[in-house]
Amino acid sequence: MILTSSSGIGLIHADRAEIVVPLIFRFVSGPLPTSYHLDQYLNGRIFPRDPEVHWSDLVRRSSQTGLAHKDTWLVWFCEVCGVDRIELWFDPEPNSQLLLIWILDYLRSHPSMIERLRLRLVDFDLLGADVAALRNRPVREFDVGDSDLEAARMTWEAYRGPTPELCFGLLGREFPRLPFLKPAMEELLAELPSPVTGLGATETRLLELIAQGHNRTKELFQPGGLLEMRVFDQWELGPLLEGLASGPMPAIAGLDPKLAILPQHDARGRNAAYRRSRLSLTEFGEALLAGREDFRRHNPIRRFWGGTLLTNQRLWRWDRESRLLVAP
Numbered sequence: 475m476i477l478t479s480s481s482g483i484g485l486i487h488a489d490r491a492e493i494v495v496p497l498i499f500r501f502v503s504g505p506l507p508t509s510y511h512l513d514q515y516l517n518g519r520i521f522p523r524d525p526e527v528h529w530s531d532l533v534r535r536s537s538q539t540g541l542a543h544k545d546t547w548l549v550w551f552c553e554v555c556g557v558d559r560i561e562l563w564f565d566p567e568p569n570s571q572l573l574l575i576w577i578l579d580y581l582r583s584h585p586s587m588i589e590r591l592r593l594r595l596v597d598f599d600l601l602g603a604d605v606a607a608l609r610n611r612p613v614r615e616f617d618v619g620d621s622d623l624e625a626a627r628m629t630w631e632a633y634r635g636p637t638p639e640l641c642f643g644l645l646g647r648e649f650p651r652l653p654f655l656k657p658a659m660e661e662l663l664a665e666l667p668s669p670v671t672g673l674g675a676t677e678t679r680l681l682e683l684i685a686q687g688h689n690r691t692k693e694l695f696q697p698g699g700l701l702e703m704r705v706f707d708q709w710e711l712g713p714l715l716e717g718l719a720s721g722p723m724p725a726i727a728g729l730d731p732k733l734a735i736l737p738q739h740d741a742r743g744r745n746a747a748y749r750r751s752r753l754s755l756t757e758f759g760e761a762l763l764a765g766r767e768d769f770r771r772h773n774p775i776r777r778f779w780g781g782t783l784l785t786n787q788r789l790w791r792w793d794r795e796s797r798l799l800v801a802p
Contacts, residue, residue, distance in 0.1 A: 475552065477577055478563040479570040481601035485563060486534060488608040493557070495548075496532050501572040502662065503710045505778045506634060516548045516580060549584050558590055561615070565596045567704050571658035572633065578618070578626035591618040593651065602698060616651050625649045629659070634781040638663060638790050641780070642799040665705055666779060666792035669800050671762050672770035674792075676703045676711070677718060681725060681763050684753050689728065691715070691748040712748060718759075721773035725759035728752045 476482070476491040486494045499507060499515075507515075516529055530544050530551075552560065564574040581587045595614040632640035641659055649655050665674035673681070683700055693700055694715075695708040706714060716733060719726040730747035738744075761767040776785050784790060791800040 475557045475560045476563050477560060478600065479565070479567070479573050481565060481567060481570055481599070482563050484600065484603055484605045484608055487605045490609065491561065493533060495529055497529070497573050497577065498527065498532065499573065499576075500569055500707070500710070501576070501633070501780070502569045502665075502705050503713075503778075506781055512576065512580070549581075549587060552590065553586060559592060560587065560590045561592045561594050562618075563594045563596050563600065563613075565598065565600045566654035566658065567599065567601070568658040568661050569705070569707075570600075571652075571655055572630075574652075575626040575630045575633075575655070578623055579630045582623045582627060588618060588623070592616070593618050593622065595651075595653070597654075619651070622649075622651055625652055625655070629655060633659075633662075636781055636783075638666065638779060638782055638792075638799060645797070660797070661705055662780070663792045663799070664794055666790055666799075667770055667775075667784070669791045669793050670765050670768065672768040672791075673762060675794065676701070676706055677714060677769075678763075679703055680711075680715060680718065681755060681759055684726065685755050685760070685763060689753040691751055691753070694753075695748075712744065715753075717777075718769075719753075723758050723769075723772035724756055725762055725769060727754050727756050727759075 475493045475495060476485055477495050477497065478485055480496050480498050482494070483496050485491070486496075499512070511526075514526060514528075529548055530546065551557070562574060562577070564570040581591065593616045595616070629641075629644060632644055635641070641663065644659055645656060645663075647656075661675075665676060667674060668678070671678065679701055680694065683694060688694060688700060691712075695701075695711050697708060701711070712733075715726065716729065718724065719729040720734070728751055730751045732747045733744060736743045736747060755763070758767060758772070762769055770786060770789060774786060775789065776783070778784070779790070782790060788802050790802060792798075793800055
């Protein structure tokens with residue numbers, strides 16, 4: 475069995491395991507799922523027609539076990555169906571690293587599973603990786619030790635905390651067999667507002683690209699494109715852009731006004747509105763890029779960074795140049 479992120483969906487066709495389980499949660503935006511919700515995702519359904527997504531929903535029928543995985547508890551399925559090897563394939567992308575520490579923390583309380591675990595050191599991006607190349611690509615592997623489980627527990631607990639302080643403290647620690655964890659955490663911290671402009675790293679990059687004349691959302695949102703930021707996916711960039719284009723002092727002009735009234739679930743309508751948009755910076759947006767203004771002083775903020783609720787009154791910031799966390 476392979477456990478991976480949604481970026482590793484190509485592993486399904488690479489014939490490296492009998493079963494590939496993509497974990498679909500996004501932990502980098504919005505409020506974190508509750509512990510109960512996360513456990514229910516990995517456990518069996520309480521009701522046969524439970525509408526909640528379950529780990530087995532995205533798993534193909536196995537030639538060896540058929541549909542035995544359907545609606546069952548992940549641990550129970552591995553034990554009863556004789557899954558003797560579980561490989562963890564999570565690349566350096568921040569959300570994938572968060573998924574890795576979450577699943578390690580979950581499996582930590584199931585000793586029968588630990589001895590089956592193997593950690594693959596995926597030092598390349600799984601998203602868009604060529605399936606044929608994945609089939610035979612050498613990827614180093616390790617047993618999962620107690621120190622790895624403790625690192626996962628500590629990091630997951632820190633990210634779920636009510637402030638980013640514990641996550642900042644992790645930058646001074648070493649995780650030899652989880653080498654992508656600290657870089658991912660620093661990328662996440664960089665999405666906190668800057669002490670000068672009040673913008674996170676991706677927000678700043680969006681304004682820079684628009685200032686350079688890239689005014690179409692298609693080229694801004696395209697995976698692996700101009701943005702070159704790895705924290706948010708294309709579905710999370712839309713709300714980020716809308717936040718910059720709304721409020722008392724918008725930094726961006728030209729976003730289709732229909733986005734303000736279209737429901738979030740209307741993906742087709744919203745995509746069309748994004749495509750119609752022609753973006754430019756406002757005078758305030760230009761002042762932000764020049765470091766003369768602070769977006770958060772003129773506009774309301776209420777969003778989550780891990781377990782931390784950021785508001786104008788309780789705004790943690792990240793100084794990217796000095797790599798320091800700035801308290802409210």
